[in-house]
Amino acid sequence: MSRFNDRTDQVAATTTAPDTPAASRTPAASRTLAVPAAPGAPAPAPSLAPTLTADRAAPEPADPRSGQARAEPTAPAASAHPRATLAVTSAATALALMTYTAPAVTLVDTAAALHTAPSAQAWLLNGTPLGLAAVLLVAGSLADDHGRRRLFVSGTLALALTTLLGALATTTWQFTLARVAQGAASAALLASSLGLLVHAFPTPRGRLHATGVWGAFVSGGIALSPLLSGALPGWRPVYVLLGAATLLVAAVAPRVLTESRSPRGGRPDLPGAAAFGAATVALIAALTLGRDGWLRAPVGLLLLASVALLALFVLVERRVATPMIDLSLLRNPAFVASSTGGLVTGLAVIGLFSFLPTVLQKALGLSPMDTAWLFLLWSGLSFVVALQARRLAGRVPTRVQLALGFLLHAAGVLTLLGSVDAGSWHRMLPGLVAAGIGSGLLNAALPLLAVESVPAARAAMGSGAQQTLRYVGSCAGVALTIAIATGTGGGLARGTDLAMAVSAGLALVGAAAVLGARRRQPLVSSD
Numbered sequence: 001m002s003r004f005n006d007r008t009d010q011v012a013a014t015t016t017a018p019d020t021p022a023a024s025r026t027p028a029a030s031r032t033l034a035v036p037a038a039p040g041a042p043a044p045a046p047s048l049a050p051t052l053t054a055d056r057a058a059p060e061p062a063d064p065r066s067g068q069a070r071a072e073p074t075a076p077a078a079s080a081h082p083r084a085t086l087a088v089t090s091a092a093t094a095l096a097l098m099t100y101t102a103p104a105v106t107l108v109d110t111a112a113a114l115h116t117a118p119s120a121q122a123w124l125l126n127g128t129p130l131g132l133a134a135v136l137l138v139a140g141s142l143a144d145d146h147g148r149r150r151l152f153v154s155g156t157l158a159l160a161l162t163t164l165l166g167a168l169a170t171t172t173w174q175f176t177l178a179r180v181a182q183g184a185a186s187a188a189l190l191a192s193s194l195g196l197l198v199h200a201f202p203t204p205r206g207r208l209h210a211t212g213v214w215g216a217f218v219s220g221g222i223a224l225s226p227l228l229s230g231a232l233p234g235w236r237p238v239y240v241l242l243g244a245a246t247l248l249v250a251a252v253a254p255r256v257l258t259e260s261r262s263p264r265g266g267r268p269d270l271p272g273a274a275a276f277g278a279a280t281v282a283l284i285a286a287l288t289l290g291r292d293g294w295l296r297a298p299v300g301l302l303l304l305a306s307v308a309l310l311a312l313f314v315l316v317e318r319r320v321a322t323p324m325i326d327l328s329l330l331r332n333p334a335f336v337a338s339s340t341g342g343l344v345t346g347l348a349v350i351g352l353f354s355f356l357p358t359v360l361q362k363a364l365g366l367s368p369m370d371t372a373w374l375f376l377l378w379s380g381l382s383f384v385v386a387l388q389a390r391r392l393a394g395r396v397p398t399r400v401q402l403a404l405g406f407l408l409h410a411a412g413v414l415t416l417l418g419s420v421d422a423g424s425w426h427r428m429l430p431g432l433v434a435a436g437i438g439s440g441l442l443n444a445a446l447p448l449l450a451v452e453s454v455p456a457a458r459a460a461m462g463s464g465a466q467q468t469l470r471y472v473g474s475c476a477g478v479a480l481t482i483a484i485a486t487g488t489g490g491g492l493a494r495g496t497d498l499a500m501a502v503s504a505g506l507a508l509v510g511a512a513a514v515l516g517a518r519r520r521q522p523l524v525s526s527d
Contacts, residue, residue: 084256085200086210088249089193090217092156095246096186097221098228099163100128102242103179105226105357105368105375106235113235116172118486122288125354125478127176129346131183132190132471134280138273140191140464141324148195149259155188156250164243167236183471191464198451199260211451212390215443219386223379226357230369262458269324272316276324279309280472287479325465326458334399334453335462337514341402341449342470344510345442349409349435350470351477352503353378359485359496363420374425378436385440398452399514402445406511408438410504417500421493438507446470477503 103110103124111121143151162185166178197210229238286302293299317323329335357371366374392401412435419427446466454462484502485495 081256082200085196088253088256089196090214092189092249093193094217094221097218098225099182099242101222101225102229102238104354105371106229107358108361110235114172114175119292120172122479122482123176126288126475127179128183129471129475130284131180132187133468134277135184135187136191136464136468137324139187143192143195144262144458147259147261148192149257151188152192153253155185158185160243160247160250163239167239194447194451208390208393211448212444215447216383216387218443219382219440223383226372226375230372269320269322272313272324275309275313275316279306282306284475287476337399338449338453338466339469340513341446342466343473346470346473347477348503348506350474351481354478355481363492378432381436382439385437386444389441389444398445398449401441403511403514405438405441406507409435410507413500413504417497420496
């Protein structure tokens with residue numbers, strides 16, 4: 001894709017005379033549009049510039065007097081503030097992940113304050129990933145077509161407001177609905193973040209640096225949230241502080257971000273968005289309710305509804321002119337590896353580590369702050385490794401790095417076996433180190449593979465697709481972990497060991513699947 005961009009720059013340069021005044025320079029494609037064709041004259045040959053353009057700045061609206069589009073740049077214009085773009089998108093991403101993981105170490109206190117029954121506690125954790133999974137794919141497509149900065153700012157502002165509303169919740173359902181809304185808002189900013197970064201850093205080297213930093217801040221948000229939750233007096237101040245910080249980022253973002261989009265024309269894919277969102281909600285609801293019995297009628301009906309709605313989604317995507325996701329990407333092994341990596345990360349990593357802090361508080365009697373310091377070993381290492389993983393570029397293929405992350409997670413989790421039953425948090429340290437390194441490799445590889453596996457003009461869509469599966473997997477992983485840990489005979493310690501073994505097994509399957517995805521042909525951009 002970088003060769004396409006370089007070739008576009010050359011074409012644009014040759015169409016402008018070097019001694020032409022800057023104010024009168026107009027791209028060749030725009031000048032061609034402005035000259036009316038003579039009656040009966042043959043159509044002019046298409047210009048190379050627009051066909052080779054991978055991404056472009058937001059186009060000017062059409063001139064209402066002539067009905068013609070105003071001139072657009074033919075080459076991708078770099079962001080005026082690339083470092084500021086990286087700083088703002090990374091900060092917003094960290095805050096989104098802090099909001100996402102906020103209940104991890106405060107679940108016991110939150111459930112007590114809201115009088116949440118044990119069977120409904122999974123909803124306190126699954127509310128945000130439900131909103132994320134339902135909206136991410138839609139958000140990625142909307143960001144590419146209608147403006148990445150616009151969607152990013154809207155999502156960041158919505159996250160701030162819904163987080164503040166979560167602090168005011170007095171019942172389980174109020175809190176859960178606020179969490180779902182937080183997930184939907186986070187989807188908008190997460191999906192558009194990578195699209196903004198790809199536009200701001202058009203070179204492969206710059207893109208590698210930017211996605212590495214962005215992935216590190218995913219780990220950084222996960223690392224800081226437990227410390228913040230444990231340090232503040234109660235769970236409500238946590239959401240107040242996070243909401244205020246996110247509001248500040250939302251105020252700064254319009255000043256430093258440059259709008260970009262890659263419009264395809266046509267109408268928004270509203271039927272596809274509705275079908276996919278409903279299918280995701282039905283699936284996650286079934287997985288969450290399944291812990292109380294998988295053979296119950298509501299669970300079966302929800303699963304059937306999810307399958308039917310997914311089939312409808314595929315049918316819609318094959319027929320609409322501007323689908324949310326290009327289904328031909330499913331034939332691209334890199335895209336399949338990215339999607340598989342996201343799904344298994346949610347199932348094996350996020351699912352287990354979202355509930356494990358609660359296990360330690362109940363089984364070992366650790367306080368929220370003690371739990372936060374212990375898990376900082378895992379999340380802190382994840383942040384450091386993700387930040388430094390860009391040094392592996394050119395030495396280790398991205399998919400190999402992804403597989404290595406899964407293998408290290410599996411090794412670390414297997415090392416944790418028996419530590420809860422022994423009542424010793426010291427025995428957990430080696431396993432947390434190995435799993436933390438593995439998590440860092442995953443968080444660095446996943447965003448890079450997401451943007452590498454799709455054309456640059458569809459970077460937000462590629463990010464949305466991968467992260468959708470990541471958070472669908474996390475919902476399933478949380479429900480599965482809670483069901484195994486609390487529903488297995490022999491007590492919480494034995495159930496947790498079984499949940500760890502399942503997590504390790506899923507990670508091994510993920511490593512094999514990612515390594516088995518071989519690129520058979522290069523991805524051809526249709527832009």
